Amino acid sequence: MTEQPMDENSTTHPDEGTIHAWLDDALDAPTAAGIANHVRSCPACAERVAEARGLIAGASRIVASLDELPAGARPGWAQSAPEHAMVPATSTPRAEGSLWKWLHVTPARAAIAATILVAIGITMTRPRNGPDDLSKALKTGVLAPRTAMSDNAAAQESQATRETPDPLLDSAIKRNLAIAQPKRAMDASHTPGVPVPAPSAPAIGLSAVDSTASMRVAEGRRDVQAQRDQRTDVADKARVGRATGAVETPSPSQGAANDARSEMAAPPMARERSAAMMAPKSLIGVAIACYRMEGSAGAHWAGVLFPLIVSTDSSVRAGLTAAPVLSAAGQPTSIRAQWIAGRSDSLTLRLRRVGYSGSIALGPDVGGRAGTAISAPASTELEAAGAASAPAPFAPSSAVSRVTMRPVSCPSS
């Protein structure tokens, strides 16, 4: 690397390493200024700088493609390193803000926008069979608000003016509304205790839509907006519920109450799925072993207080095994974990809880295992975007504690 500061009149061409250091903002100010001036007046070096920029961007892209998750799916908190640790990294694309996040574009919003665009496009391009001027349109009520007509009148009107069915428009609306309406039953298992609305009737009676395209679009927009509002309410409740319940006390009565709320709120299929995920394998007929994990007083893992009971079976030695986590009383908790068999008879439990990241490392079995439990809150970018308008009132805390693990008999239920 060129060590000497460069001035404007320097004839020394910076080597490639210095150019990369300059582009990485790793040089002191005088040296950087000298290189900037030199590059301005040296076409050959300007060309090398352009090439280096390409190499930096290309290498960054290749490295980013090593990741299994698509960009933007990693925890949001991980993107903001502490201020003292932040280094201007022009070659780190993840450090930059996401345009999608900035625009607050969610799949639901994108689907709604697509529906509207398709409908408008078809309306604008299809042959007009109806009135072709504004006065006629107003007289026939085509452009009048739907509230101006009674339902009967509207039905008669639409029956009378029914045109050839528009399968393209209908399928587009169906498809995009389906995308815009996430499967609420799936969420019940992840947010116990949060009321989840029963699947609502289709927002638009597609088979009975007889009005004009513009009316259908207007109606669809209102219904989708209502669903969006409803989803926002549910999401807000879920966030508040999760935040206020960040540190769970594993009392049997509270666990039972949560279970009851969850069962009341969740559809049957979601209840079955949730039970299958949370129950120890003994409940479904597979022999298991259970272990009691003790921590210091007040210690918790992802918001759930120790002691905890985790279970496993002999297949842990073959790789990864799901490990249900129960309270000391044998009640299911909101935590799920995964066993990872390590070297030298060590074990790692990887935390599986939405909104948290963490693990427990356990040493060799010497009549029990000892190790360290670590957990910290984590929110995904999607959650961060959704919570932008209504931030959670309480931030759960991270935790580090030493733990011990010893075998116990599995809870009977």
Next chain:
Amino acid sequence: MCHLAGIMVSPDRLSLLFKAYHTPLVRFLTRRLGDRDSAEEIAQETFVRALKQETITSERSWLFAVASNLVRDEARRSAREQKRMDLMKVHADAESSAAEPEPTSMERAEERALARQAIEMLAERDRDALLMREEGLGYDEIAEALGLSVASVGTTLSRARRRLMEAYETLQAERSAERA
């Protein structure tokens, strides 16, 4: 209760370290190893070592340096164990490819495989320097973690980037020729 000897770093401080650096460290290790589970395990061991460390002056470079050393230790382990990990990875890849039948996922998987091959073709020091830089480490931190002089980090990075691009383009060309 378990009592570990020689613990000087407070749990609170380690908690802050974990929150700040766990994800970048796991991502660095996953990119380095190509295996998320091993990456998680080594990251965990790194933080446990931090817990036993009396003082850590430059936290990020210390964590990345320890993680890099653990990766090297891991590489020296028995071939049998390595084979087991490879088998696990093959199973994981097979499962993930089975779960991602869409063409876009296939393309991503293919791109990832090419990137993995290209990154494996780099010299170890070049690869570590590049991956650390991609995690936002400064030149001084990279130098400290890898035992280099700060002045040589730019040269190391420029070489790593150039070779990575060349390797990737070569592999891409070979792949295209195979399809043609």
